[in-house]
Amino acid sequence: MADQLIECAGCAELFEFDEGEQAFFAERGYRPPRRCRECRRKLHRPGAERLTLTCMDCYAQFEHSVVEQALFAAKSYPPPKRCLPCRRAKRQMYAGLYPEP
Numbered sequence: 001m002a003d004q005l006i007e008c009a010g011c012a013e014l015f016e017f018d019e020g021e022q023a024f025f026a027e028r029g030y031r032p033p034r035r036c037r038e039c040r041r042k043l044h045r046p047g048a049e050r051l052t053l054t055c056m057d058c059y060a061q062f063e064h065s066v067v068e069q070a071l072f073a074a075k076s077y078p079p080p081k082r083c084l085p086c087r088r089a090k091r092q093m094y095a096g097l098y099p100e101p
């Protein structure tokens with residue numbers, strides 16, 4: 001594997017995705033980052049910017065809004081893995097079994 005140059009989705013700067021990082025991401029089955037370190041660091045602070053995430057069920061891209069990020073952070077939940085329609089479908093599926101508090 002060689003170092004890759006990726007255009008940041010946040011600031012459109014090219015950044016290096018080096019071999020070490022590629023191995024790290026591959027090991028965990030992550031996709032290559034879409035944003036440079038600087039932008040990623042900003043995004044780690046809840047409330048900084050909306051996140052675009054990929055749904056693990058339907059692979060649709062969905063937004064994790066600033067408000068949601070704050071909400072999730074307050075409850076120390078990890079970011080959602082599914083888009084809203086999929087989350088709703090899941091919730092309905094379980095609604096009978098596990099009524100919401």
Ligand SMILES: [Zn+2]
Binds near residue numbers: 036037039
């Ligand atoms: Zn950037």
Ligand SMILES: [Zn+2]
Binds near residue numbers: 082086
């Ligand atoms: Zn989905």
